[in-house]
Amino acid sequence: MPDITHDEWLRRAKTFEVSGAHHIDGADEDGGGGVFAAVSPRDGQVVTEIADGGAAEVDAAVAAARRAFDTGPWPRLAPAERGRVLVRIADLLEERREALALAVSLEMGKPITDAYDIELRAAINTFRWYGQLADKLTDESPHSAPDALALITREPSGVVGAVVPWNFPLTLASWKIAPALAAGCTVVLKPSENSPLSALLLGRLATEAGLPPGVLNVVNGNGPVAGRALGLHPDVDVLAFTGSTAVGRHFLRYAADSNLKRVWLELGGKSPNIILPDAPDLEKAAATAAWGIFFNQGEMCTAPSRLLVHSSIAERVVEAVVARARQLRVGDPLDPATEMGALVGEAHLSRVRDHIGTGLDEGARLRAGGRRILTGTGGTYLEPTVFDRVESGMRLAREEIFGPVLSVLAFDDLDEAVRLANATEYGLAAGLWTSDLSTAHRVSRALKAGTVWVNCYEEGDLTVPFGGMKQSGNGRDKSVHAIEKYTELKTTWIQL
Incomplete structure (x- = not known):
């Protein structure tokens, strides 16, 4: 710019x-x-x-x-x-x-x-x-x-x-x-x-x-x-x-x-972002997970709103995402230094906050954010929000929130990760982080999504098609x- x-x-x-x-x-x-x-x-x-x-x-x-x-x-x-x-x-x-x-x-x-x-x-x-x-x-x-x-x-x-x-x-x-x-x-x-x-x-x-x-x-x-x-x-x-x-x-x-x-x-979408222990760069994977859910205030149908992390690395990844959420500069969209602006309006902000309240009621653990901020501006601002200990049956894991709210689910093996990823009515996009070429191909084929990003997220250009499967x-x-x-x-x- x-x-x-x-x-x-x-x-x-x-x-x-x-x-x-x-x-x-x-x-x-x-x-x-x-x-x-x-x-x-x-x-x-x-x-x-x-x-x-x-x-x-x-x-x-x-x-x-x-x-x-x-x-x-x-x-x-x-x-x-x-x-x-x-x-x-x-x-x-x-x-x-x-x-x-x-x-x-x-x-x-x-x-x-x-x-x-x-x-x-x-x-x-x-x-x-x-x-x-x-x-x-x-x-x-x-x-x-x-x-x-x-x-x-x-x-x-x-x-x-x-x-x-x-x-x-x-x-x-x-x-x-x-x-x-x-x-x-x-x-x-x-x-x-x-x-x-x-x-x-x-x-x-x-x-x-x-x-x-x-x-x-x-x-x-x-x-x-x-x-x-x-x-x-x-x-x-x-x-x-x-x-x-x-x-x-x-x-x-x-x-x-x-x-x-x-x-x-x-x-709509409820896109999974799967991080395996052999991710080529775990810090990059965590940083991209945070960027993906908070970019555009989380108001994206492809937002990686479900972070699926192997239990052996889950806490390390969540801590990195939480740290990024707390560092993120939320403020006036007209400030070139702002990293996350305002949600589109009062009605939408209210819906997103209702989802946050439901997550707390369902027993998920709030690790960061969750509050409305900058109320003196007259604008509709929300803290970047992270939940972990999310279960696949919770509304946090099933419904599209369309806001800066991340749900973290842990898994123990690859088959469980694929089952969790596909346990949604949506099929727009997915992410996968692995160093194993065979795993990248097998899991990409198994994921019911129109786009699968491997070791990246939201990449592409006009030469590749974009669209969804299932109810996406x-x-x-x-x-x-x-x-x-x-x-x-x-x-x-x-x-x-």
């Missing part, structure tokens, strides 16, 4: 302005509904008012996307030309990186350093990568009968509804928008009501980059109204959602009750495989 002081970020925050209007058909629209306040979790203050969309605004956005797909130029452009527009979006994201990072930090409490270095880097790289991929996708012509020609072509699916959460508002929006646009689809984006600022800036920036009107629309609003309207809309061909498993079920029902649109889901969802974001969600295979058989 550039050398910008805390005072300078505070000055910029005081003068930060963004229109809360929807972005529909290439223009800002206030809509006919009311407004809601965008409240910053760093201090509880209102940043701006946001147009509150409902069925009428969703109808307008979908109609614009349908026109743009059915009669507009976007699906008919040469793929290389679509790619050039996506690269221009990436360039503008880079150009406005500081303002966008500020928006993310203000709206959801992410430390400004992480917003700039991680969130914006991911969004920029995503648009650039899919922009460069757009003209490198190929169709197929299998060897068929000698008197026939068979063609298998990928065609854009149509109008895509994308509903994204607040924890990585630009990253997760980009993971859906960029491949959909590269494929030739049009998009209606419904950001979380907790993080509309960065999504609105992205929509306007994309229009500025040369995206034709109606190709990317942004509609604000809450899930039960605007999200439901998008899920039920008969002119939406594909729905891509990242969020809770409970809400994912709603989108499947919406599809069943409307036009049987395809629904792609990236849902279906389909994949990132990589060439994401294109599959936004295209239809067509077979053409030509008799010669």
Whole structure:
């Protein structure tokens, strides 16, 4: 991140302005509904008012996307030309990186350093990568009968509804928008009501980059109204959602009750992080375990919230994690030195604290944290929290907390570790620390998770897919495989 002081970020925050209007058909629209306040979790203050969309605004956005797909130029452009527009979006994201990072930090409490270095880097790289991929996708012509020609072509699916959460508002929006646009689809984006600022800036920036009107629309609003309207809309061909498993079920029902649109889901997680006695670097494993659960305030579906440690090294590892938790600098997200910012809001903080209380009631041992702090700021801050002596039947070990709360479970042998790791309805990610190559391969295959990190955590790039198994969802974001969600295979058989 550039050398910008805390005072300078505070000055910029005081003068930060963004229109809360929807972005529909290439223009800002206030809509006919009311407004809601965008409240910053760093201090509880209102940043701006946001147009509150409902069925009428969703109808307008979908109609614009349908026109743009059915009669507009976007699906008919040469793929290389679509790619050039996506690269221009990436360039503008880079150009406005500081303002966008500020928006993310203000709206959801992410430390400004992480917003700039991680969130914006991911969004920029995503648009650039899919922009460069757009003209490198190929169709197929299998060897068929000698008197026939068979063609298998990928065609854009149509109008895509994308509903994204607040924890990585630009990253997760980009993971859906960029491949959909590269494929030739049009998009209606419904950001979380907790993080509309960065999504609105992205929509306007994309229009500025040369995206034709109606190709990317942004509609604000809450899930039960605007999200439901998008899920039920008969002119939406594909729905891509990242969020809770409970809400994912709603989108499947919406599809069943409307036009049987395809629904792609990236849902919750309760990811295990297994540390074996032969870990190549036990200090690094412990430090990574602490970083993984406290990064982004623990508000990550892939957070390694269950630390599974061999009983012979459990206390050593837990002591190292606890020491890191107590050293972690929690504070104002706009301070570049802050390592953990604010949770997204009062309601979410209350839910996380309820889980902490339940853990104590169930008999787990609190080793660090557990308290709300910095109450005088008006923000929603929580101490990094560590429980050990957690049993697999406890809610701490079963339910997604989505906060900076680590549950430590001890095991005595590898088979027990795998059983504990898989003893969850989720299957998004997992970690494994070992020096044995055979163990790495065997355990990775045994873990029911879409991603397994060995001797690391949260690593990867856009060349590899991301998504879950079991109740963590279906389909994949990132990589060439994401294109599959936004295209239809067509077979053409030509008799010669």
